[in-house]
Every structure is written in C-alpha cells, then in structure tokens.
Amino acid sequence: MGDTPISVGILVFPETTASVVYGMLDLFRSAGRDWGMVTEGRPGPELIRPWLAARGTQALEICNGARIFPDHSLADSPPADIICVPEVNLPPDAPLAGRYAPEIAWLRARHDTGTLLAAACSGAMLLAEAGLLDDCEATTHWAWCETLAERFPRVRVQPRRALVASGAGQRLIMAGGGTSWMDLALYLIARSVGVEVAMQVARVNLIDWHHIGQQPFARLACTRQVEDAVIARCQVWVAEHYAEPNPVSALVRLSGLPERTFKRRFRQATGMAPLEYVHALRLEEAKQMLETGDAPIEAIANEVGYEDAGYFSRLFRRQVGLTPGQYRRRFGVLRQALAGAGSVRVAGR
Incomplete structure (x- = not known):
C-alpha cells in the first residue's frame, strides 16, 4: 500500500438508495481514520478517498425522496482504483436495455483501464448489461438471480453465494442482497488497504453482529x-x-x-x-x-x-x-x- 489514498468512485443514479451510497462512503471514510479516534483520541490516516459520480453534478433525487450531490460527472471523474455500483431499485422484470447507456459505457471504459468494479445487490445487472460478466461467475440479489440467468445465459449465476470475485484478475466483485453491501465494502477495504484495517472498520461499526451488542468490538x-x-x-x-x-x-x-x-x-x-x-x-x-x-x-x-x-x-x-x-x-x-x-x-x- 502506497502513501496515496485508494481512490474509490461510487456510481449514483436515480434508482438507488441513500443507505447504500452513503453507507459505503461512510465505511470507506472510516478506514484508517476512525480506529485512531476510538483508541487514541485523534483521527488516523486517510487510507481511502471515496467520491460520487453521476451523469451530471446537479443535485439528484433518488429513491425515497433523498437528494444526493455528486462530486463529479461521469465525463469529468478522476482516475479510480475501484468503482462501486449500488443496487438498482427496480422490479426484477423491469427492462434495463438503454436505460443506463452512459453509466454502462463509463463502467466498460473504466474496466478496460484496469479499474476494479464492484456491484452491490442488483447493481450486478449493470455489469451484465455491459457484457463484463460473460463466461464469469456472478451473484446478485436473490430476487434478480433468475432474471440475470435468463437475460444473460453466458453468465454463471451463483444464487447461493453472498460474495463472488470473478473475471480476469478477480476485478469483478459482486455481493448479494440486503445489507451485503457492508460485506462488499469490508472486502474492498481488506483487498485494497489490508485485513487489519477492515477488521477495525467492522469493530467500530458493529458490522454483521448487531445482535451481540457492542462489547466484542470495544477495543479500549x-x-x-x-x-x-x-x-x-x-x-x-x-x-x-x-x-x-x-x-x-x-x-x-x-x-x-x-x-x-x-x-x-x-x-x-x-x-x-x-x-x-x-x-x-x-x-x-x-x-x-x-x-x-x-x-x-x-x-x-x-x-x-x-x-x-x-x-x-x-x-x-x-x-x-x-x-x-x-x-x-x-x-x-x-x-x-x-x-x-x-x-x-x-x-x-
């Protein structure tokens, strides 16, 4: 890991939710920083620098009436080590062809330059629309698995798996449904800046074990x-x-x-x-x-x-x-x- 923070772009479009977009942004921001605040009383180093990208930079209304303010347009977005695609909050039978043409072109271009692409939940459908999942294993929200398999027969859908790393160099990462975007964010943190940092983020944010309470994560x-x-x-x-x-x-x-x-x-x-x-x-x-x-x-x-x-x-x-x-x-x-x-x-x- 070098001294420059990992650059992570999060794609934003109207059919997604603020909890996934800003939730992932918060976890990436937490990496390195929050553990120092909890254990030493001062922020640690910035290890990941996330940003939001959409077709334009104007305020964007997304699902449930929330408003998001993108940092960059797709055309003017900076280089990225990782691009994250949140869920597509539409019925599984909704047609997607042509609906996300600018976003799909952007994802394909980023993948061609070596960027790792990660999709949460039904966001995997955009990777499939881009042709990036052909002959690859993939997963998505359980409600979309059948649709993914039917529309894209060359994709080897793995409905039982919560997380799939696929493609050349394992640069296509997909998580299943619900709050699995947290698992996806942890995986990306571990892969980009280290396992211990990901464990720290999990402890600080009580990820995956909310029913236990805070005690197991209370690191002094x-x-x-x-x-x-x-x-x-x-x-x-x-x-x-x-x-x-x-x-x-x-x-x-x-x-x-x-x-x-x-x-x-x-x-x-x-x-x-x-x-x-x-x-x-x-x-x-x-x-x-x-x-x-x-x-x-x-x-x-x-x-x-x-x-x-x-x-x-x-x-x-x-x-x-x-x-x-x-x-x-x-x-x-x-x-x-x-x-x-x-x-x-x-x-x-």
Whole structure:
C-alpha cells in the first residue's frame, strides 16, 4: 500500500438508495481514520478517498425522496482504483436495455483501464448489461438471480453465494442482497488497504453482529495516551509488560508515587483502576490471538498473563459478552474471509 489514498468512485443514479451510497462512503471514510479516534483520541490516516459520480453534478433525487450531490460527472471523474455500483431499485422484470447507456459505457471504459468494479445487490445487472460478466461467475440479489440467468445465459449465476470475485484478475466483485453491501465494502477495504484495517472498520461499526451488542468490538477507547506524564509513562510500560506477574505493583514502583496517590491519578487519567486497565489490555491481546490463530484457550490465557484458564474464560465472558470459543468462531471466520480478499491486491498497488 502506497502513501496515496485508494481512490474509490461510487456510481449514483436515480434508482438507488441513500443507505447504500452513503453507507459505503461512510465505511470507506472510516478506514484508517476512525480506529485512531476510538483508541487514541485523534483521527488516523486517510487510507481511502471515496467520491460520487453521476451523469451530471446537479443535485439528484433518488429513491425515497433523498437528494444526493455528486462530486463529479461521469465525463469529468478522476482516475479510480475501484468503482462501486449500488443496487438498482427496480422490479426484477423491469427492462434495463438503454436505460443506463452512459453509466454502462463509463463502467466498460473504466474496466478496460484496469479499474476494479464492484456491484452491490442488483447493481450486478449493470455489469451484465455491459457484457463484463460473460463466461464469469456472478451473484446478485436473490430476487434478480433468475432474471440475470435468463437475460444473460453466458453468465454463471451463483444464487447461493453472498460474495463472488470473478473475471480476469478477480476485478469483478459482486455481493448479494440486503445489507451485503457492508460485506462488499469490508472486502474492498481488506483487498485494497489490508485485513487489519477492515477488521477495525467492522469493530467500530458493529458490522454483521448487531445482535451481540457492542462489547466484542470495544477495543479500549480508554487506552489512549493521557496528559499526565507519569501515568502516560506507565501506560507505555504496561502495554509491553501486561503479562508479567504483579504488573500493578511494578507500575507503582515505576511511577515513584505512593500507591494510593498512583491509583487515584491513574483512575483520574484513564477512567479505570490500574488492575482493570491491565485486564483490558490482556483481553485485547487475547482477542487478537483468538482471531488470528488456533492456539488452545489455556495457552492463550497463559500467554496474556493468566495461570488459571478458568478464571480467564470467566473474565473474558463477563467483559466481552462471549466465551473465548464463541469469540473465535465469530470473528475468526470474519478475519479468514477478509484474509482471502487481502491476498488479492488492487492493480498497481
């Protein structure tokens, strides 16, 4: 990944919805930026620069009466690493031939220059109209799968698959229906700027696990560095030594303060008691290990500083809302899926 942000264009036309257009824009904007705000109190680097393109730059009324203000016209749009096509909010039997001629010509031209094209939901129909899906696997919203197969018999429709990467260099990406545009955005983030960034976006935005609540994603907003220089020095030390025995006693010695004074200033600076802070750091490291490896729970507990694996598991469940095994099954699967995206980079990056 270079220093220049990934350029992502989002195609806009009247038959789409603001939730997809602006939802994707928000997730792309989040990449790199929001994790820093949550964990360190300041924005991180801009990794993706999204923009909106339509036939013209005038305000455009789309579905449900929302108004969108495109950044560029199709004719004057800048170079892009990725172009995203939102859903076509029409009945599946609605004729599309000729309806999107300028958009289809633009997509075909961008694809010819090496740009990756990604379609959410029924947006795959525009890729098919452009002839880009011939002899390729594809997916779309379940209500459009039959229509896609009938109108374009050369397309190998995969109705059961939620995400398909197809074509030369896997530069044609399609997601199924509903809120799968979130999966599509995560895939594109992982593929263009890295799996860890995509995981951060998923955690910050609670993607795909809304029913669990926020706890599994709460990656220590309170660990950001504080203004108290003594406590900040202790934070730096404990970030590297949290697994050592009796870390709070070591922190007291490092601070040079009386124990009671140290604990008062630590809570005042971080909002957490020192031991609570140590537990939080240990659990965050345990989450990372659960996501990325298959080490036994007992080994992970020992690695992050707990001799009693049972105590570790109870603490993890109380703080995270899931057992370590449940956390691994949920988030390990997400990381594995995104790792597949991260192994295929955007052309030229």
